[in-house]
Amino acid sequence: MKHALLFAASLAALGLTACGKEPEPAASTPAATLDATDDAAALPAPATASEGQTFANTAAASDAFEIESSRLAASKASSAEVKRFAEEMIKAHTDSTAKLKSAAAQATPPITPDPKLTPMQQQTLTDLGGKSGAEFDKAYVAAQVNAHQMTLDALKAYSADGDVPSLKAFATELVPIVTAHLNMAKGM
Structure with a gap:
């Protein structure tokens, strides 16, 4: 009051x-x-990130994590299937990053996604870096299932209730793509 x-x-x-x-x-x-x-x-409370900015940052960090963890897999995985999946993830998440930047630029005012990894994502990368062979493959696939599930949840939520139309359309477009990636990871 x-x-x-x-x-x-x-x-x-x-x-x-x-x-x-x-x-x-x-x-x-x-x-x-x-x-x-x-x-x-x-005194006024410090400014907090808007819902759109928060979503854009989450999506950017997700893409960055997928790309970095998949680069590790491209060089460390022992399974050809895991290596193929990793290459697909690098391409798909590089494309997703470009779409995210475009959607964020259409916001009023424009939003600049921040791809800073969360502490959990950074720790997962560090853990993956210390593994090799079949142990790496198993940990990478588990990380992919977890990351894609969290991303899918964020996309569905923003698709339903997002406040920036261009980001909402981006989220809606990515739901079936991330669902397919999640199912691929679960099937490995």
């Missing part, structure tokens, strides 16, 4: 100033009755 009163008082003062009128003294606004201990609480 205090924040709403401060916000309303600030808007009123700005509106009167813009019209060339002097605002009423601060003592007449309800927000002025706050004591000094409320000053910190009255």
Whole structure:
């Protein structure tokens, strides 16, 4: 309630100033009755990422993880099937990144996806880097199932309730593609 009163008082003062009128003294606004201990609480909260920005960052990090983990698989996997899957993932997620950037650029204002990996994604890459042969193959496939399931969940949620039309269309377009990747990974 205090924040709403401060916000309303600030808007009123700005509106009167813009019209060339002097605002009423601060003592007449309800927000002025706050004591000094409320000053910190009255400060605006730091800006948080919009829903669209958060989704774009999640999708970008997912693509980055898929590409990096699949590059490891292309060189470390012992199974030809795993190596083929990895090559497909590199291509598919490179394409997905380009589509994401295009969809994000169409937002108003434009969004720049941040592909920074989550700590979990980074730890998974580190763990994969320490494995080889059949042990690597098993860990890579498990990581792919997990990553694709999490990505599919995020895409479905944004496709249903997203706030940026171009990103919502991107999410909707990718649902069947990521579903196919998940099923491929589960089948290995």
